[in-house]
Amino acid sequence: MIISLKMNPDTEQLENLKTWLTNMGLEIHMSQGTRSLVMGLIGDTTVVDTDLILALDIVEDVKRIQEPYKNANRKFHPDDTVITAGGATIGGGHFMLIAGPCSVESREQICGIAQEVKAAGAHMMRGGAFKPRSSPYAFQGLRGEGISFLLEAKRETGLPIVTEIMDVSQLPLFEEVDIIQVGARNMQNFELLKELGSVNKPILLKRGLANTLEEFLMSAEYIMSGGNSKVILCERGIRTFETATRNTLDLSAIPVLKELSHLPVMIDPSHAIGIARHVAPMSLAAVAAGADGLIIEVHHNPAAALCDGPQSITPAAFASLVSRINPLLQLRAEFQ
Numbered sequence: 063m064i065i066s067l068k069m070n071p072d073t074e075q076l077e078n079l080k081t082w083l084t085n086m087g088l089e090i091h092m093s094q095g096t097r098s099l100v101m102g103l104i105g106d107t108t109v110v111d112t113d114l115i116l117a118l119d120i121v122e123d124v125k126r127i128q129e130p131y132k133n134a135n136r137k138f139h140p141d142d143t144v145i146t147a148g149g150a151t152i153g154g155g156h157f158m159l160i161a162g163p164c165s166v167e168s169r170e171q172i173c174g175i176a177q178e179v180k181a182a183g184a185h186m187m188r189g190g191a192f193k194p195r196s197s198p199y200a201f202q203g204l205r206g207e208g209i210s211f212l213l214e215a216k217r218e219t220g221l222p223i224v225t226e227i228m229d230v231s232q233l234p235l236f237e238e239v240d241i242i243q244v245g246a247r248n249m250q251n252f253e254l255l256k257e258l259g260s261v262n263k264p265i266l267l268k269r270g271l272a273n274t275l276e277e278f279l280m281s282a283e284y285i286m287s288g289g290n291s292k293v294i295l296c297e298r299g300i301r302t303f304e305t306a307t308r309n310t311l312d313l314s315a316i317p318v319l320k321e322l323s324h325l326p327v328m329i330d331p332s333h334a335i336g337i338a339r340h341v342a343p344m345s346l347a348a349v350a351a352g353a354d355g356l357i358i359e360v361h362h363n364p365a366a367a368l369c370d371g372p373q374s375i376t377p378a379a380f381a382s383l384v385s386r387i388n389p390l391l392q393l394r395a396e397f398q
C-alpha cells in the first residue's frame with residue numbers, strides 16, 4: 063500500500079500515523095521526492111482501513127497494491143478450489159448443475175420436480191423455504207416445513223439440496239442441507255457471513271444486486287476468514303439501466319472472478335434475465351465463458367408458481383437444455 067502525503071505534513075500528525083501503522087505490524091518505507099513525501103507499507107495491509115487514512119488532513123492519496131482479500135485470492139492459492147457436497151462436485155474442471163423451483167410449495171411439488179430434474183441430469187436440487195420477497199404480502203415460503211419437504215425429496219431421489227438461509231436463527235434447521243445459499247440481498251449481511259464462517263458446509267454466495275466484484279470477494283472473505291473455505295461464488299445478474307430484462311447478467315464476472323480467485327464460479331441465468339425463454343441461451347453462454355456450474359429455476363407449472371414463475375422453465379425445457387450443455391462442456395474441455 064502506498065500513502066502519498068500532502069506538502070509539508072504536520073510532524074505530529076505524521077508521527078501519529080506512523081505509530082498507528084507500526085502498531086498494526088507494518089513496516090514503513092519513507093521516500094522523499096522533490097514535490098511529495100510517499101510512505102510505502104510492507105506487511106499484511108488487509109487490516110488497514112484506507113478510507114480512514116484518506117480522511118486524514120496530511121494525506122493526499124492512498125493506493126492498494128495488493129487486493130484487500132487474502133483467503134479468496136488466487137495469488138495465495140493458485141489451484142482451483144474443488145468443493146463436494148452430498149456427492150456432487152464443483153470446481154477444478156467439475157461442473158455442477160443445480161435445478162428446482164424458486165420456492166418449495168408442497169411435498170408433491172418438490173418431490174415431483176426433484177424426480178424430473180434428476181432424470182434430466184441435475185446433480186443437485188434447489189428450492190427456497192425462506193423467501194426474501196420484495197413485498198411483505200407476497201408468499202414468504204413454507205419455512206421449516208419447506209425444509210422438511212426438501213429433505214423428503216432428497217431421501218426419495220438421492221439428490222443433495224441447496225436452500226437459502228436468511229437469518230442466523232434458522233441455522234439449526236439446516237443440519238441436513240448440503241449447501242447453504244446466501245441470497246443476493248444478504249451478500250453484505252456481515253453477521254450472517256461471520257456465523258457461516260464456522261459452519262462445516264459449503265456456502266453458495268450470491269452477488270448483491272449492486273455490488274462490485276471486489277465487494278463480492280470481500281463477502282467471501284468474511285466466510286473464509288472465519289475458517290470455512292468452502293465458498294461458491296454465484297453471479298445472478300446486477301441492476302443496470304436496462305429494463306427489458308429483470309437484471310443484467312454480468313458474464314464478464316466469470317473470467318474476472320476466476321482470475322482473481324480460486325473459488326468456483328456459478329451462474330444463475332434465471333434471476334439474471336428473468337424471462338424463461340431466454341434462460342437457455344444465457345446458460346449456454348455462461349458455459350462457453352467458463353462457468354463452473356449453473357443454478358436454474360425449474361417448475362412443473364410456471365404459470366401457477368408461487369414465486370418467479372415468469373423465469374422458470376419446465377422440466378422438459380430443462381432436459382432439452384441439458385442435452386445442449388453437455389456437448390458444449392465436452393468441447394470446452396478440449397479447448398482448455
Ligand code: PEP
Pocket residue numbers: 164190194244245246247268298330333
Ligand atoms: C433465489 O435463488 O431464489 C433468490 C432469491 O435468489 P437471489 O438472492 O439471487 O435473488
Ligand code: MN
Pocket residue numbers: 164165333359369370
Ligand atoms: Mn427465485
